[in-house]
Amino acid sequence: MTHPRTYVIVGGVAGGMSAATRLRRLDESARIIVLERGEHVSFANCGLPYHVGGVIEERLSLVLQTPAALGARFGLDVRVSTEAVAIDRAARTVTARSVETGTEERIPYDALILSTGASPVRIPIPGVERGLALRDLADMDAIIERARDARRVVVAGGGFIGLELAENLRHRGLEVTVVEMLPQLLRPFDVEMAHLVTERMRAHGVDVRLGTALSAIEPDHVVLDDGAATLEADLVILSVGVRPDTALAREAGLELDERGYLVVDARQRTSDPAIWAVGDAALKQRAEGGAAPVWLAGLANRHGRLAADAIAGRAHDAVPAFGTAVLGVFGLTAAVVGRTERELCEEGRRIRVIHTHPSDHAGYYPGATTLSLKLVLDADTDRILGAQVIGENGADKRIDVIATAMAGGLTGRQLADLELAYAPQFASAKDPVNMLGYVDDNLIDGEENVQWHELADRVEEGWRLIDVRTDGENAAGAIPGSELMPLDDLRDHAESLRGERVIVHCKVGQRGHTAASLLRQYGVTAANLDGGYTTWLAGTAATAAPILTGASRG
Amino acid sequence: MTHPRTYVIVGGVAGGMSAATRLRRLDESARIIVLERGEHVSFANCGLPYHVGGVIEERLSLVLQTPAALGARFGLDVRVSTEAVAIDRAARTVTARSVETGTEERIPYDALILSTGASPVRIPIPGVERGLALRDLADMDAIIERARDARRVVVAGGGFIGLELAENLRHRGLEVTVVEMLPQLLRPFDVEMAHLVTERMRAHGVDVRLGTALSAIEPDHVVLDDGAATLEADLVILSVGVRPDTALAREAGLELDERGYLVVDARQRTSDPAIWAVGDAALKQRAEGGAAPVWLAGLANRHGRLAADAIAGRAHDAVPAFGTAVLGVFGLTAAVVGRTERELCEEGRRIRVIHTHPSDHAGYYPGATTLSLKLVLDADTDRILGAQVIGENGADKRIDVIATAMAGGLTGRQLADLELAYAPQFASAKDPVNMLGYVDDNLIDGEENVQWHELADRVEEGWRLIDVRTDGENAAGAIPGSELMPLDDLRDHAESLRGERVIVHCKVGQRGHTAASLLRQYGVTAANLDGGYTTWLAGTAATAAPILTGASRG
Known part of the structure; x- marks a missing residue:
């Protein structure tokens, strides 16, 4: 084409801005317009909880770029407080509306990238409007403002952002309760692992309530759905998940999945060949097959660059996503x-x-x-x-x-x-x-391990449980029904166990491995309790009853 | 076989002890005898420098296992202060001699594992006997004893152990000079990277002398080979490399390479099918092809386990080695x-x-x-x-x-x-x-970068060098001959550069990438200085003259 191309990007954070700067490096002549509904582009959304807690002292350090700087360096036309309100796919125009003045402008595009993100779910309970969510700097400012006079906070939702906020509000000296509907925190982890985080939260004075949810928010308390229980609260944070911001795409007739996420191909293209989508509003191909939302900044950036490459004629496929994530909370990393x-x-x-x-x-x-x-x-x-x-x-x-x-x-x-x-x-x-x-x-090579949640069934089936730790370790805490035979004496007992079915356990599984190897050579059917007493303790503490029967395990 | 097999392992640290414990887990009935010349088995050789500096306070914490504990847990017959002095390959016996009494015993073996390690090179200079090396706890004790009354130390050798010792002796308050024959510290690194470590050492008061070696050790000073220079020294550490301890293997006629390292196959077997070798005395298959010594504890452990597996009939091949290593020194990790x-x-x-x-x-x-x-x-x-x-x-x-x-x-x-x-x-x-x-x-995708050591040649060939940093950055330090055109103004200059050959640079290379992408679209032949001013500065500071002409670079 001989005339300069026009690229419009809706959403100026993470994926959108990665796409915009990459497009400029690939095409110096193009018009590149970024429409951002909020007041800021390129802000550090992953840093917001840490300014609430004062860990990141300077609010401005969260604003990584300004429209003026992006204009000077990359020749981008960045319009903040400007919402994209309609797409005319046939005419290839997008209508931009000023949030302040309501003025509208139809912008023609050669390619359009949607990076509209996802916004916090508002749960359908009475008083939900009293709760605050955290998505952008304005939300953060509101939370900080309210936290100044608050004493008791309830955080609804035990996911990554909920726990980061809980930690940071605790840093501010508030009394914090986390209410999570699931029987564990942190859904991407298994229950016995998530329990380590629960313990750490509680050790730092956070009240963690699992398996319950808010049923109402009143001015000075919340009501829980597990009965008549209430929690005093002068600040309520809602962090119970997100839904994709895809109303614009829906109205334009782009293909969405049943939850409203944009369906894209391996090159981030939507069902309209002139429209791409990246970031939290778009589905990701999973490495294990299928597509799912994965709300991670790294993928948003990578897919922004990938969409830019595809638009500039350097198409290559996205690598399917595993979903790698990390949380730091009260000195613990998960x-x-x-x-x-x-x-x-x-x-x-x-x-x-x-x-x-x-x-x-x-x-x-x-x-x-x-x-x-x-x-x-x-x-x-x-x-x-x-x-x-x-x-x-x-x-x-x-x-x-x-x-x-x-x-x-x-x-x-x-x-x-x-x-x-x-x-x-x-x-x-x-x-x-x-x-x-x-x-x-x-x-x-043939060793067998037994999971903490399988132990009860095995004992029921007649397996003996043998603790190979020391006398002192056993005295400090033991699994009910276990027999003590310290590893260094086990050879003396081995012959007497010949022909038996035995589960051995130590503190973490290593001595158990040595014990099981030894016993097998004496004709004992020996399995090792995986992760030892430590994993068993976490798993049983985290669950009243075994939650997995293990029938499908290999 | 119906009679219990006998396995003899020569050397009770790292690879040897990994082999012994693995053999026991695989074969409860075997006799397993470990011969160790020194007083300790399973000591933490990588921790020795840190006890010298007092970082690891407790000497006993470096002794990870005792013969008695290994006997109780693994049924191992561990003999310390016992040297293997001869192998009769035809008879399959090894002769063990007590270091204290000189008593000898011929031990028959079904399989023999040599894990004899490597010992510090003693350089052929006058007074070498005055220098101390660090290999085991006795060496460590000797260094600590001498360091008590010392004030000035010379460490010969700027490898990993030399630098760890230099740091720890500095922690003790001594004046430390490191003398390294090569023009850089840390041979596994390139010169501009190693320079970062040199700078850090110097910032912490260590005198680093490169490209020079000791030519004599006198009671109160050392003489350097770069002239008549001397350094006062009341303690001299020799850490200039190691040679394999393979005299036993050589006398037994096992195949060694020209430097004396044991040649092994992918399953750690030597030229004698009943003898295996692991650890620092044995060659390693390199991922890039060929075999070389790689003195790393992780490989020693892994190959010990592998040799045990092979002996027990579970043979699998060693994965070729890349050589991964890390050094911590004065807060810097390399x-x-x-x-x-x-x-x-x-x-x-x-x-x-x-x-x-x-x-x-x-x-x-x-x-x-x-x-x-x-x-x-x-x-x-x-x-x-x-x-x-x-x-x-x-x-x-x-x-x-x-x-x-x-x-x-x-x-x-x-x-x-x-x-x-x-x-x-x-x-x-x-x-x-x-x-x-x-x-x-x-x-x-076609961008070109230029290495710090290629820059002079390019400028010689007529390429212009353009600094795209800010005025302030340029004023604080610039590459001679560079022209300043800050990135955010570069579009104004781009047309004037059309048709030229230009190397752009910034502080680290990122703005340079943006600049080069921009200029190429204006018909400029633009390359980016890799790593920017930062890498160029380190490289030129580390070398008086460019050491690589880059002729073979792709």
Whole structure:
């Protein structure tokens, strides 16, 4: 084409702005117009909770770019407080309306990118208008304003943003209650892992209520749906999920899924060949197949760049998403990639699960802390389906390594052979990720492990439960029905167990592995309690009754 | 076989002890005998420098296992202060001699594992006997004893252990000089990266002397080989490399390479089918082909387990080694995997090199620090050949991610699509590893970068050098011969540059990329100075003259 092309981008954060700057680098001659309904583009939405808590002191540091700066550097025509209100697909125009004056303008486009995001769900309960949600700087300002005079806060929703807000409001000295409808915090984690976060929240004075939801918000309290219970509250935060902001797309007749997310192809193109969509409003291809919303800034940026490439004639396909995420809360890091045991069991998949609790670095070097890792594998192919890592230090590193292994198609067993950087202050000579691979290797070679939620059934079936820890460890807390046989004395007992079915357990599973290997050689049918007493304790503390029967596990 | 098998392991640290415990788990009936010349098995050799500096306070914490504990738990017959002095391969016996009494015993074996390690090189100079080396606890004790009354230390050798010792001796308040024969510290790094460590050492008061070596050690000083220079020294540490401890293997007629390292197959078997070798005494298969010594604890452990598996009839092949390593020194972390630009250029390989200097986490979240990353790629296949990352925080994480990507066979470009865990305190939405992938993608798509050591030649050839930073940045320090055209004004100058050959540069390379993209669209032949002013400054500060002409670069 000889005339300069016009690209219009609706939404000036993350995906939208990545697309705009990339388009400029690829096409110096184009008109590039960014329409942003809010007052700011390119603000740091992931930083908002931390300004509420004062961790990020300077409000302006959250505004990463201004329209003027983007104009000077990239020649972008950035219009804030400007809403896109209609798309005429036949004429290829988008109608922009000034939020302040109501003035409208029809802008012709050669290509249109929708990066309209998702907004907090407003639950249909009386008084919902009294609750505050957090999406942008204006929301943040409102929360800070209200928090100044507040004493008791209820945060509805135990997801990432809810917990970040809970921590930051606690930093401000408020009394904080988190109310979560599910029986656990943090849906991307399994219950026994999420429990570590629940414990940490409670240790820092946050009241965590699980399996209950708000049924009404009154001026000075909220009502819970589990009876007549109420919680005093002079500030209520609503963080119970998001819905896609796709009214504009819907009216234009673009294809949406049943929840309203924009359907896109592998190059981020919608059902209209001149319209692309990126970010939280668009579905993502999942690595495990199918499409789902994945609300992550990294994917929004990447897909913004990808849409720009496609528009500029350099089309390539998006890599399917695993969903890698991390949360920091009260000094604890909780990181996750891929699928949970819960989801996969619900789907009837044959899986293999491994829990470990190693030190983040060599125990003899000062400052070592415990990491809790969980790996979920396809029982037949050894493909890595998901991982969860929680601890004070190094959890993000291990999830990044496992996410990279998944991207490279490595199997669980191959984690043993990864060459990871070792010096005693950073890791162990066998890194926690290597150890997961070693455990997996042992399981593939015929060892059996038993999950915490399978233990009761096994004991019911007549398996003996043997604690191979020391007398002192056993005295400090033991699994009901277990018999104590410390590992270093186990050879003396081995012959007497010949022919029996036995589950051994230690604190974290490592001595249990040695014990099970030993007993098998004496003709004992021996399985090892995965993750040991530590995982069992977290799992049983998190659940009144076993929540998984394990029937579908491999 | 019906009689219990006997396995003898020579060397009870890392690889040897991994083999012994693994053998026990696989074969409860076997006799397993470990011969260790020193007083301790399973000591934390990587922790030794940190007890010298008092970081690890408790000496006993470095002794991870005792013969008695290993006997109780694993039924191992561990004999310390016992040296293996001869192997009779025909009879399958090894002769063990007590270090204290000289008593000898011939022990028959079904399989023998050599894990004899490597010992510090003693350089052939007058007074070498006055120098101390660090290999085991006895060496460590000797250094601590001598350091008590010392004031000035010379550490010969700027490798990992030399620098760890230098830091720890400095912690003790000593005046420390490091003398390194090479023109840089840390041979596994390239010179402009290693320079960051040199600077950090000097900032903490360590005198670093490069390109010089000791020619004599006198009681109160050392003599340097670069003339008549001397350095006062009441303690001299020798850390100039190691040689394999393979005299036993040589006398037994096992195949060694020209440097004396044991040649092994992919299952760690030596030229004698009943003898295996692991750890620092054995060669490692390199991922890039060929075999080389790689002195890393992780590989020693892994290969110990592998040898045990092979002996127990569960043979599988070792995964070739990349050589991943990390050093912490004075708050700086320097991590590396794979090959250097220097080595690959010497081999005439066509490579592509990328330097970046991003923040370790989002700049708006407190505590962000700069990481310096270097990625070395095969110019034709985009295969990742090596990486180096240096910074205060998160360097180990990024190297682990890249090492895992290498293990998974990901290309440089595919690093852009890795889904890495993001929250503002842990990373950026585009992680530094993702950014390397984006830069690589741009280079594959036709952008050109110029290395710091190629700049002089280009300017000589008539390329103009344009600084696109701000006036203030330029005033604070500029490359001689550069012209200032700040990025935000560059469009005004672009037409005037049409048809010219131009190298643009900014502080780290990111604005340079935007500038080069812009100029190319105006008909300018534009290349970007890789890593910007920052890499150029480090490289030129580290070298009096360019050390690479870049002729072989892709």
